[in-house]
Amino acid sequence: MSKPFILIVEDDEAIQRLITTTLETQNYRFLTASNGSQAILEAVSHNPDIVILDLGLPDMDGVEIIKKIRSWSTMPIIVVSARSMDQDKIDALDAGADDYLTKPFSVEELLARLRVAIRRIHYHHTDSAQQNLHFANGDLSIDYAAGCAFLKGTELHLTPIEYKLLVLLSKNIGKVLTHNYITKEIWGSTWENDVASLRVFMATLRKKIESESQQKYIQTHIGVGYRMIKN
Template sequence: MTSVLVVDDDATMLRVLRTTLARRSFAVVTASDAGTALRLAAGRRPDAVLLDLGLPDLDGLEVLQSLRAWSSVPVLVMSGRTGVDSRVAALDAGADDYLVKPFAVEELAARLRAVLRRPAGTDTPDRVDVGAFTVDLRAYRVTRAGGDPQEPAVHLTPTEWRLLAMLLRNPERLVTGRDLLTEVWGGQYVKRTNYLRIYMAGLRRKLEPEPSAPRHLVTEPGLGYRFLP
């Protein structure tokens, strides 16, 4: 059966979608907050995600950006936010479709089938070595390669995770500054190149043996950045 993760803080909506999608032969798992949703997405690997934007612990756009850091799973946003800016922001963040609440369940099911028919991208490997560190994109954990499992993990912020993961899933390829800004912060931030300088400096301090002379997270002046394994 095709599996679907439904993320919404409205218990009634979760019950309705669980019942109606199950009748249409979908295997449904639900989450009412962002933390649970991200854990289920990593652990269950659903075939699609239905995502509400108004979650209690994290905005749905941040959940979407976190998913896109490591997965190409189809994401259908369902939200009461009706403005064009909200739809554009969700699509720029990586949503495959956007459905405004309230909606007919028949339309939701049709849009879900449509995004599932689209060719899937290639998921990032779960674990990638960056010099002396191993980055586990599935567990959101960075540890020293070959080190003590009990050793404290390197802490990365959500923004650092999204930035790093986009580079890791494009090894040795130039990723333009514009693409990074659009993917991590949204299309309205394409001129905020200072964001990239600040966050890349933070990542290098945490992962590079010599942050001032990076070997793995390399700048291509005037163009963007490149991850060298």
């Protein structure tokens, strides 16, 4: 797979320079935008593979840009923002962002987040027919058609809710899913008691899929949600 084409949306010249220099050293192809209007125009015109997006732009809030891009594209969006409150992260992720990196950040962490996004692109570019029937990630596999999950070839005994959670995470591998998004998908609501129930079900699911494997599959983003890790 060739290096992805990345759109960098950042109005701070120093941060934009840091990101572009980092991408240049790794031979990534990229273009830049310094405001929301330019970002949307570049996204529509060039259809980049990944967007690195600052939220605090001079003409438009980054969350609005995420919503606009999501109205026509599923390209991974990595938010890089000085906003560090949980609610800011939740708002961006609920709007459709795939990841959230808080400033100041290290070059190594930015590159790691990019690798996650690239793996997600690669996963979604695999044979769609096969993907719709079967999922494999390390020792974990799911037969969607049969409604069964396996660890090292042995069937897992999951409750209906645990299985639904596992399927939801697997179909969004590498993407942070917020508590509200998950509870709405699983229970059809976002009541506070649903979030409490989610924590309980996620703990039992994690125990079942990680206790017999050296691999970790579910990453907790405290106060925000969960992500399935690619193994």
